Amino acid sequence: MDTNQYVEVFLDESRDHLQAVNDHLLKLEKQPQEMSLVAEIFRSAHTLKGMAATMGYEEIASLTHKMENVLDLIRNNELQVTTEVIDVTFEAVEALEEMVASIAEGGDGKKDVSHLLAHLQKIETGETVAEESSENNQSQTTEMELDDYQSTVISQAKEQGYQAYNITIRLTADCMLKAARVFMVFEGLEEFGEVIQSVPAAEELEEEKFDQEFTVLLLSKHNETAIQERLHKVSELESVNISVLADLDNSASPSPNETESKESKQQDEKIEKEDNTAAETKQTTAPTQEKKPSTSKTIRVNIERIDSMMNLFEEMVIDRGRLEDLSKQLGNHELIETVEHMSRVSQDMQSMMLTMRMVPIEQVFNRFPRMVRGLAKDLEKDLELHISGADTELDRTVIDEIGDPLVHLIRNSIDHGIESPEKRKQQGKPVKGTLQLRAFHSGNHVMIEMEDDGAGINREKVIEKAIANGILSEDRAEKLSDEDVYDLILTSGFSTADKVSDISGRGVGLDVVRNKIESLGGHIFVESEPGHGSKFSIQLPLTLSILSTLLVTVSDETYAIPLSSIEETVALTNDQIMNVQQKPVMDFRGKVIPIVSLADVFEVPQEERTEKTDISVVVVKKGEKMTGLIVDSFIGQKEVVLKSLGNYLKDVYAISGATILGDGHVSLIIDPNALIK
Amino acid sequence: MEEISKVIVFQLADEHYAADIKQVSSIEKLEHVTTVPRTADFIKGVINLRGNITPIIDLKERLHIGKAEYTDNTRVVIITIEDIQVGLIVDSATDVVDIDPETIDDPPQMIGSVTEEYITGVVKRDDQLIILLDLDRVLNVDEINAVEDTITD
Numbered sequence: 141m142d143t144n145q146y147v148e149v150f151l152d153e154s155r156d157h158l159q160a161v162n163d164h165l166l167k168l169e170k171q172p173q174e175m176s177l178v179a180e181i182f183r184s185a186h187t188l189k190g191m192a193a194t195m196g197y198e199e200i201a202s203l204t205h206k207m208e209n210v211l212d213l214i215r216n217n218e219l220q221v222t223t224e225v226i227d228v229t230f231e232a233v234e235a236l237e238e239m240v241a242s243i244a245e246g247g248d249g250k251k252d253v254s255h256l257l258a259h260l261q262k263i264e265t266g267e268t269v270a271e272e273s274s275e276n277n278q279s280q281t282t283e284m285e286l287d288d289y290q291s292t293v294i295s296q297a298k299e300q301g302y303q304a305y306n307i308t309i310r311l312t313a314d315c316m317l318k319a320a321r322v323f324m325v326f327e328g329l330e331e332f333g334e335v336i337q338s339v340p341a342a343e344e345l346e347e348e349k350f351d352q353e354f355t356v357l358l359l360s361k362h363n364e365t366a367i368q369e370r371l372h373k374v375s376e377l378e379s380v381n382i383s384v385l386a387d388l389d390n391s392a393s394p395s396p397n398e399t400e401s402k403e404s405k406q407q408d409e410k411i412e413k414e415d416n417t418a419a420e421t422k423q424t425t426a427p428t429q430e431k432k433p434s435t436s437k438t439i440r441v442n443i444e445r446i447d448s449m450m451n452l453f454e455e456m457v458i459d460r461g462r463l464e465d466l467s468k469q470l471g472n473h474e475l476i477e478t479v480e481h482m483s484r485v486s487q488d489m490q491s492m493m494l495t496m497r498m499v500p501i502e503q504v505f506n507r508f509p510r511m512v513r514g515l516a517k518d519l520e521k522d523l524e525l526h527i528s529g530a531d532t533e534l535d536r537t538v539i540d541e542i543g544d545p546l547v548h549l550i551r552n553s554i555d556h557g558i559e560s561p562e563k564r565k566q567q568g569k570p571v572k573g574t575l576q577l578r579a580f581h582s583g584n585h586v587m588i589e590m591e592d593d594g595a596g597i598n599r600e601k602v603i604e605k606a607i608a609n610g611i612l613s614e615d616r617a618e619k620l621s622d623e624d625v626y627d628l629i630l631t632s633g634f635s636t637a638d639k640v641s642d643i644s645g646r647g648v649g650l651d652v653v654r655n656k657i658e659s660l661g662g663h664i665f666v667e668s669e670p671g672h673g674s675k676f677s678i679q680l681p682l683t684l685s686i687l688s689t690l691l692v693t694v695s696d697e698t699y700a701i702p703l704s705s706i707e708e709t710v711a712l713t714n715d716q717i718m719n720v721q722q723k724p725v726m727d728f729r730g731k732v733i734p735i736v737s738l739a740d741v742f743e744v745p746q747e748e749r750t751e752k753t754d755i756s757v758v759v760v761k762k763g764e765k766m767t768g769l770i771v772d773s774f775i776g777q778k779e780v781v782l783k784s785l786g787n788y789l790k791d792v793y794a795i796s797g798a799t800i801l802g803d804g805h806v807s808l809i810i811d812p813n814a815l816i817k
Numbered sequence: 818m819e820e821i822s823k824v825i826v827f828q829l830a831d832e833h834y835a836a837d838i839k840q841v842s843s844i845e846k847l848e849h850v851t852t853v854p855r856t857a858d859f860i861k862g863v864i865n866l867r868g869n870i871t872p873i874i875d876l877k878e879r880l881h882i883g884k885a886e887y888t889d890n891t892r893v894v895i896i897t898i899e900d901i902q903v904g905l906i907v908d909s910a911t912d913v914v915d916i917d918p919e920t921i922d923d924p925p926q927m928i929g930s931v932t933e934e935y936i937t938g939v940v941k942r943d944d945q946l947i948i949l950l951d952l953d954r955v956l957n958v959d960e961i962n963a964v965e966d967t968i969t970d
Binding site: 741 | 853
């Protein structure tokens with residue numbers, strides 16, 4: 141079978157399942173008794189195995205198979221959840237992720253996993269209590285996993301004279317309506333008795349989340365041939381394989397009659413009642429049943445399509461602006477009304493369009509729990525990671541970029557922030573350190589905060605280091621506020637680690653983090669309390685394609701300055717401009733900041749330089765540094781669509797792009813960072 | 818040069834120039850140009866071309882044969898080469914002409930005042946001399962960057 145067209149789907153789903161395994165494993169570590177978690181992991185592993193086997197990725201299949209076996213033992217209470225089990229499962233998940241990644245890159249997904257297989261095998265056999273129940277045998281021979289509830293049902297049904305059949309149905313390769321065939325099979329089977337279990341689960345079958353084959357467990361009083369004949373009426377089935385469940389076939393009595401079917405109804409009721417009492421065990425499948433419908437309503441859309449739709453829409457936004465201007469000029473009431481209505485609708489559309497590009501930050505946060513766990517182990521630290529606000533949404537482009545800086549900050553906190561357990565004990569702190577990762581909306585921004593309860597930043601040490609590295613002079617050090625000092629750790633050429641460790645001391649300082657965040661139009665702030673921990677706050681714009689700007693004029697030109705960089709706008713009189721070493725400066729809240737005339741920087745031809753009494757200044761900031769930009773006048777605030785200047789004009793000084801105004805004219809967007817020295 | 822069959826003929830000063838029609842996406846009237854600071858002199862700025870920001874070049878300045886004078890006949894020839902789109906300011910765009918590759922002569926040392934490096938050939942047609950421009954060379958980005966560097970230095 142040509143599986144190429146399915147690789148993409150396989151990769152997507154594998155990643156989802158691995159992520160699920162990952163999440164549940166972390167939870168299981170905290171609640172080893174929670175059997176529903178084991179069941180979840182098992183389910184994911186099982187699906188993964190099935191998919192991998194169909195796609196011909198033998199290594200993945202065999203590794204997941206082993207995982208499955210171990211999990212099965214846990215599920216049957218034959219094995220305890222130990223750190224060893226969790227560790228080796230994590231390792232297995234990591235190996236699986238690597239294999240999936242290798243497939244994604246066009247590889248064959250092969251990897252030597254023999255040691256993992258051996259380890260899992262050891263756990264499976266070494267610690268297994270002698271297999272008391274025969275169910276375990278079944279589950280291996282039939283691939284049908286039965287939980288307590290189901291085996292009870294089977295044994296009770298058996299007493300009533302029912303037979304348990306394991307039916308494997310294979311659809312033809314060209315089957316078009318898989319879900320419909322599944323339905324017909326189920327309908328057919330239900331004439332004979334009750335389907336108590338299916339692999340994959342019924343919901344997945346309905347959603348066609350299986351390849352060609354599925355297996356059901358049927359309780360019936362009819363014999364195999366009757367069932368076989370009934371199923372043959374369903375078209376597009378390649379094969380139907382019916383076998384009797386091994387341990388239950390001793391009391392087979394396949395003869396249908398009226399009274400028994402009544403009994404079977406009673407049996408049904410009984411099952412329903414049991415359903416309630418056995419809620420705990422039943423829960424193993426329930427959570428996914430609840431989750432599934434919500435995920436099934438999403439579709440995967442190529443980001444390029446959304447981008448090109450966005451581009452088209454941007455053109456419409458520009459036309460909308462033009463229409464608004466025109467309708468005002470014409471003054472026709474009906475026209476104005478229509479245009480206003482269209483504006484409202486398109487504004488709604490615009491926000492919809494933006495939300496389409498939004499993805500929950502969960503995607504980024506998801507990989508942290510395991511990373512933190514691994515780091516804590518490597519560095520012999522004891523800590524807990526708390527994540528909140530993982531559902532906060534951010535623009536796709538920001539999400540793609542923000543992962544690395546966050547990883548860097550987390551590594552930094554664990555390596556330098558959180559103290560060793562012994563030290564924490566000495567200082568009377570809880571032995572277990574905490575690392576909090578929070579994301580939330582704040583106005584037009586998204587804030588990501590990372591707070592640890594570690595040692596905090598040592599002011600003296602930072603200053604010492606900064607002086608040693610030549611980024612600070614001794615006499616200046618005295619005057620620095622705490623904030624200024626903490627800011628130093630984000631400066632290039634700075635690293636506080638005494639010894640270079642594998643974790644954060646890669647010669648890359650936190651300045652990389654700051655640069656990345658600023659390139660995304662965001663800001664990073666550090667707060668710290670020695671002995672109590674530190675907090676890194678990252679402020680990010682919601683989206684990169686639409687900017688809030690302040691429009692200003694310089695001579696005939698209109699420029700847009702991103703609001704995110706603007707500290708304040710002020711009006712100065714001529715005598716408020718002072719000169720320091722022939723460079724103009726101004727006083728801004730007690731600070732002397734340089735001022736630059738945009739007309740001079742951009743060489744805008746000025747017709748006549750009238751001596752104005754009021755000078756309009758936009759104070760822009762980059763980190764702690766500020767500069768005043770002299771403009772002719774302010775027009776006002778406007779949301780603009782950021783457009784690139786194209787490939788011909790690259791790296792224009794202090795210009796980050798352009799936008800088209802309502803009158804169709806192009807206005808340049810200033811990159812204030814370039815103007816701040 | 819065999820592939821040139823249809824060309825757009827435009828005028829710069831009194832001379833006729835031509836560009837391969839395959840590289841020309843449209844001819845526009847010159848409207849509001851936004852100046853882009855600190856770029857080469859021949860880059861006049863950017864325009865809004867149906868939602869796309871398109872840089873505008875004064876072709877005369879680019880070829881070192883003077884400066885564009887803006888009249889009613891002034892046109893912008895929008896050309897697209899690979900992923901680059903720019904507009905060239907010309908004095909007027911006159912014609913679409915079929916050219917037989919056989920009639921193309923090698924560029925002489927000096928045509929008017931345009932150096933031969935920007936020329937792929939010349940064609941004589943009805944007493945008219947048409948100069949075929951090498952637009953790839955005209956748009957050579959490296960050269961522009963070099964020019965920019967000298968300006969910002």
